[in-house]
Amino acid sequence: AIQMTQSPSSLSASVGDRVTITCRASQGIRNDLGWYQQKPGKAPKLLIYAASSLQSGVPSRFSGSGSGTDFTLTISSLQPEDFATYYCLQDYNYPFTFGPGTKVDIK
Amino acid sequence: EVQLLESGGGLVQPGGSLRLSCAASGFTFSSYAMSWVRQAPGKGLEWVSAISGSGGSTYYADSVKGRFTISRDNSKNTLYLQMNSLRAEDTAVYYCAKVIRAYSSSSIAFDIWGQGTMVTVSS
Numbered sequence: 018a019i020q021m022t023q024s025p026s027s028l029s030a031s032v033g034d035r036v037t038i039t040c041r042a043s044q045g046i047r048n049d050l051g052w053y054q055q056k057p058g059k060a061p062k063l064l065i066y067a068a069s070s071l072q073s074g075v076p077s078r079f080s081g082s083g084s085g086t087d088f089t090l091t092i093s094s095l096q097p098e099d100f101a102t103y104y105c106l107q108d109y110n111y112p113f114t115f116g117p118g119t120k121v122d123i124k
Numbered sequence: 125e126v127q128l129l130e131s132g133g134g135l136v137q138p139g140g141s142l143r144l145s146c147a148a149s150g151f152t153f154s155s156y157a158m159s160w161v162r163q164a165p166g167k168g169l170e171w172v173s174a175i176s177g178s179g180g181s182t183y184y185a186d187s188v189k190g191r192f193t194i195s196r197d198n199s200k201n202t203l204y205l206q207m208n209s210l211r212a213e214d215t216a217v218y219y220c221a222k223v224i225r226a227y228s229s230s231s232i233a234f235d236i237w238g239q240g241t242m243v244t245v246s247s
Contacts, residue, residue, distance in 0.1 A: 018186065051233040053169070060219055060240055061161075061169060066233035067226040104169050108232045111183040113159075113171040 019043050019107050023116035029124040036092040038119045040105035045085045049109035052081055052090045055118075056101045064103075065090065095121075126150035126236050128220050133241030140210050140245070146203040146220030146238055154178070154198040157223035159234060160205050162216035162243075170216070173205065174223065188214075210245045217242050 020043035030036050040050065048068035053061040063072045065081035068088055078093040092099055100123055105116040132144040146158070159174040173194040174183045182194050193206040203220050218241050221234035 047231075048229055049231045051231070053234075055169070060237035061234070062237070063233050063235050066224070066235075067229045067231035070226060070228075072233070072235065106169075106171070106234075111174070112185045113174070115169040115171060118168045 018112050019046065019109065019114050021105055021107055021114050021116040023103075023105060023119050025119060026117065027120040027122065029122055030095050031124045032095055032097055034095045034124075036095050036099075036121060038090045038103055038121075040083075040088040040090070040116050042086045042088075042107055042109075046107045046109035048084045049107060050081075050083070050088050051106045051108065052079075053104045053106060054099075054101045055104065061104065092121075126222070128222065128236055128238035130218065130220055130238040130241040133218065133243045135244045135246065136210055137247050138211060138245055141206070141208045142210065142243060144205040144207070144218055144220075144241060144243070146205075148201045148203065148222070151222070151236075153196075153201040157232070158196060158203045159221045159223055160194065160203075161219045161221055161234070161237075162214075163219070163240075164213070164216040167216075172218070175203070207243070210243075212245050215243060215245045 022041045050068045052065040055061040069081045102118045102120045127149045129147045160172040175194045179196045191209045195204045220238045222236040224235045
């Protein structure tokens with residue numbers, strides 16, 4: 018199975034900060050990667066699919082990039098509602114695998 | 125409104141069985157693949173299983189292969205997960221999710237999620 022790693026595992030940031038989260042696959046996965054946001058006690062929410070496509074209704078401050086093995090989720094200006102845990106997911110082949118998550122909290 | 129509603133969770137003894145259901149509404153159920161994802165308490169997300177729109181193709185995580193069976197009844201707009209030989213490590217919130225496919229690539233994603241149902245495996 019493809020292994021996914023994320024860095025950092027957690028970060029503290031302030032409202033208005035630019036935040037970057039990295040996801041790395043153990044082998045090339047083209048652009049078959051999505052990003053999900055999860056708040057405590059809630060279901061995950063799709064933010065980005067196909068590495069860089071913004072899901073409908075998601076604010077434009079979220080963006081994704083990358084291809085192959087290295088991917089990035091960027092929040093251009095962190096808002097109070099963005100404090101959450103972020104997961105990447107590879108859908109290149111089965112079994113699909115999530116990254117371990119990156120928790121973004123308030124500095 | 126597009127909605128997924130899971131049910132069937134609960135407390136079960138190790139070695140026991142449970143069947144989860146996910147009732148879908150607001151979209152043409154048979155046109156979409158579906159998936160199950162779980163989250164153990166305090167842990168990250170784990171993909172569990174997926175099924176094609178027709179039900180003809182199924183996929184499983186290694187951790188559940190041979191014990192869990194995914195199925196669907198398109199006449200009832202319902203997705204199922206039959207879980208047998210349950211273990212303590214299967215304790216988790218189980219989410220069902222609707223699968224969408226990117227227009228410009230082979231990539232897929234989970235665009236709609238249910239609220240989750242808790243499964244606890246304990247004696």
